[in-house]
Amino acid sequence: MSKTYRYSLLAVLIVIATILSACGAKPAAQPTGQFAVGIVLPTKDEPRWVQDETRFKDALKANGYDVQILFSQGDSAKEKANVEALISQGIKVLIITPQDAAAAAAAVEEARAAGVKVISYDRLVTNTNAVDFYVTFDSISVGKAQAQYLVDNATGTGNPLYLYAGAASDNNAFLFFEGAWDVLQPKIADGTFVIKNSSEAVGL
Template sequence: MRRARSTALIAATAVVGLALAGCTPESGQVDGSGDDGTIALLLPDAKTARYETFDRPIFEERVAELGPYQVLYSNADGDATKQQQQAESALAAGADVLVLDAFDTQAAVSIVRSANAAGVPVISYDRLIAGGELAYYISFDNELVGDLQATEFVRALEEDGKGSAGVLMVNGSPTDSNASQFKDGARRVIDASGLRVLAEYDTPGWSPEKAQEWVAGQIAQYADQIEGVYAANDGVAGGAVSALKAANVSPFPIVTGQDAELTAIQRILTGDQEMTVYKAIRPQAERAAEVAVALIEGEEIIAPLEIQGTPATLLQPVAVTIENIMDTVVADGFWTVEDICTPAVAAACEAAGIR
């Protein structure tokens, strides 16, 4: 099995895309034998719906199309120590490439260094790991995610005549490098808007339960001053919405989100959430699979840009509101109308033209 790391060439243009020069993969199915090599896919948690629903199956499907490569899959369940153990097990089992979405991007440096020592390349998937030699990084423009969230947040509050409203910021996990970028992008917009940030919170492990508990405490402190909640993803948005509903906050605050989770799309339709951010996971997962196979085969990789010395692809996120659900998540097949329009939200779907 070839383990030599191929040299990444950085393209002169900044267009989003990926070319695998000289790579002409044969169609095939994963048969469990790993005849052409083994790829370890290490995902961070099960609380975020996208990982098991989209990232894993899309990645495995694309690998199967590329040839008889075996995928060793593990989910860390929100535990950095467990992810370390899973990575060590994958290396011991002979993984030729690690595709690592780190639960804790600082702690994951030790995983990268162990892989480096073994001559195994690491693709930093979705979150940029804080150190070690990375073969590739693929994610979304994370500051743009925060910008999109905050722009819609400010717009909705201003349309309601609340341009100087008091708001809460429920940020992402302090162990997630993406969370700080979401926050930076959002803060620039919010700080320039005239909104008053009453309090903000970095949610450990992106836990909806912890977000709900914190928001409940802020409601007790600030009561009717809260007219908006910037929530960094749909999971913590769900926690915030639960706290707001339990306290019967009225009028209901503007709430943001991210990841286009099914429950979030439904909350947008029922008026409990203003927006989410759709990130097209299929091209992300497929490109990660293609790069992993190219690394095994010693193929030359051409990346559109370089981030902190690592060849990278950044995909573009899209804001989703009630006006463009059909043009985004439904048009892409991310969710179907049947998925979204359950009996509980059928009337809201009809009113919004989701049919």
């Protein structure tokens, strides 16, 4: 596991321990039919989230907490149903990586209304005040690092540059692009790079 993943997982565990301690919940000595922690991840079709499933299970069970992990498979309606199912199973903490940042707001508001603490993991659920904690990477710095790699490996001038910012439903896409643009824009202005796929971006 990379240091970045390790630190993010550690941060999540610290938050969970703090929440459950405040709630008076203790690690389960044996299965009770209820789950202290419910996790909703966006899809099982990408290795990254399958890896996170394993990491969360191992870390939480090692610390004595029952956990249920569900996948939304890129469907906001399924995501909401998953959250509702976890609420009905008595979770105290919900960890959610939203499929669609804005569409997930209704689901986390249901969790908040049920007294569940909400941790938005990696991607921020937007358009709501129902998120108690947000654990993520420094996405702007990640974008800057990606762009700096291009700058460091560019030679001469007129290097073709194709801009792709990611899904509009993913808040991280905007942050990655913000960081990358801070580094790339001066190099576009001085002719090191030439944008090839976006006439709108050429004038920025």
